[in-house]
Structure formats: structure tokens, C-alpha cells
Amino acid sequence: MNPSDVSAGISPRQSFESWARFVAELEAEGVGRVWVIDSQLAMKDVYAGLVVAALNTKRIGLGTGVTNAVTRHPTITANAIAAVDEISHGRAVLGLGAGDSALYGIGLKPQKVAEVADAIAFFRANLPRSVPIHLAVSQERMCELAGRVADGAIVMGPAQPDMVRRQVEWIRASGRDVEIAFIAPTSTDVEDVRSWASTQARLMSHHKELPESLVSFRGEIQRSAESYDYAEHLSTRAGHSAAVSNELVRALGIVGTPEECAARLRELRGAGVDTFIFPLAGRGRADRWRKLRDQIVKRQ
Secondary structure (H helix, E strand, C coil), X not given: CCCCEEEECCCCCCCHHHHHHHHHHHHHCCCCEEEECCCCCCCCCHHHHHHHHHXXXXXXXXXXXXXXXXXXXXXXXXXXXXXXXXXXXXXXXXXXXXCCHHHHCXXXXXXXXXHHHHHHHHHHHHCCCCCCEEEEECCHHHHHHHHHHCCEEEEXXXXXXXXXXXXXXXXXXXXXXXXXEEECCEECCHHHHHHHHHHHHHHHCCCCCCCHHHHHHHHHHHHHHHCCCHHHCCCCCCHHHHHCXXXXXHHHCEECCHHHHHHHHHHHHHCCCCEEEEECCCCCHHHHHHHHHHHCHHHC
């Protein structure tokens, strides 16, 4: 079994002492990397969290999951991630995207693909060569950009093999060897995935063409997007989560019995995924990871 990654944010209600213990537990449990959410209106500062994590661990990879080149100017980001890389002795990863909640929440829009490409070029010229750059992708042009210039692609999208297979083809079109990581919200309880699914439904509403597996949900996806409240972004108790049906949650995420979830993970790996990133939200995240690992991840 390949090491799995975890995505987590630092809630305003969580102390950095508690965060340090949590990341140390993830390392002890064999997690490969932790991707720390950067959303300034919803979470504590990502770089403070990465430095705390670096000082309290020795092996686990430490990534921004993900930052953008608007709320943080590229010079600021380069300075910060280089510091994390030094403190962690080479364990930093720069996870970069066009911007989502961090921008929409302050009335701005995500960057265009060409602007993201310019930011990556800046980082290539100014970051230590040891810091890999992973690009968050979903639609065709960003997937192609990751394939051309990034070290890895963080694939955002529904956990449907037909969609993932298409995204992998876009990324691999350049012929470069790029790691493909997939965000895979996974649980035996549909309620654990509902909040994430509501966010994903909003993002899917921006796609001009849905994969065949989601065409029947087009109307629900649009209605879910229209009800989305950025003030509750990433909250497990967000009111807009109620707009997503159980059927759509199961279509977008990985929900079912342990064997059903493991079977979906195997399908996605067969579609071209190299690494899975499992989001952890709410309380008891370390225990939730152990349950997820033992009941599902080990079966894939």
C-alpha cells in the first residue's frame, strides 16, 4: 500500500498546540504528506501551521493545500515556503491553485490560466529547486498546464472514474512524468462527506460539460451552487450542505461500506491516480484517519 496523504485546515477554534499534536499523530500513523488548507476567512494562517508542524515532526511532507498568487503575492509565498523548507529540512511542497474561497470570499475571482502559468514561472526562478510545485486542477486547460510545468497535479473533482480518466489524459498529454494526486473524501457515513460534496457541486456548476456519470444531476448541481454561502465555506455544519441529496453526495464522494469505498478507490487508481489525499474535517480527526485507514485504505 502506497503512503496516503491527508488534507486538513486549522480551525480558528483549534490551538496551535493541538495542531502540533495532530500532525505528529499523522506522522506516527504513516501519513505521507499533510496538505494544509489556505483560506484566510475560514482557517488559521497556513504558514504558521506549517512551521508548527515542521518543528514537531521529522518525516511527514508539508504542503500548502492550496495557496494562490493573489491574496499572497508570489514574492511573499516564495519567501514563506522557502522558510518552511529550511525549517523542515526539505519537506515543503508548494500546492498552488487559481484561487477559490480565499478570493470569492473577498469579492475577487480566480486567476486565469495564463496568470497561474506566470506565477509558476516566477516560483521556478526563485524557489530552491528542492521545493516541488503541485497544481490544483479540474478543467482541461489547468490540467494541461500541470502536465507541462508542474511536479504534480492535485485533481479536484467528483470521484467518478470517467471524469478522472479524462483529467488524467489531459495531464499526461505533455508526456512528462507528473505525480497525480486525487482529493478523495471517503467515509462509511454520508454525513461526513455532505459538506465537501456541496462545495464540489458548486465547482462542477462551472463545467461546460459534465461526465456521463453526472449528467442526470445537472439541475441539482446548479441549484446547490446557487445556495452556496461562502461565510460557511468548509464548515461541516454549513446550511448549504442540505441542498445536496444523498444520491449526489455518493456520486461526488466515496461513500458506502468499507469494501464499496475500497472498490471505488481501486477504480480511481485504475483511472490513473498515483496518490490519494483524504480530507479530514471536524473533531476527532486523528481517530477518524485511523478508522479510515484500517477499514478502507488498507483494502484498496
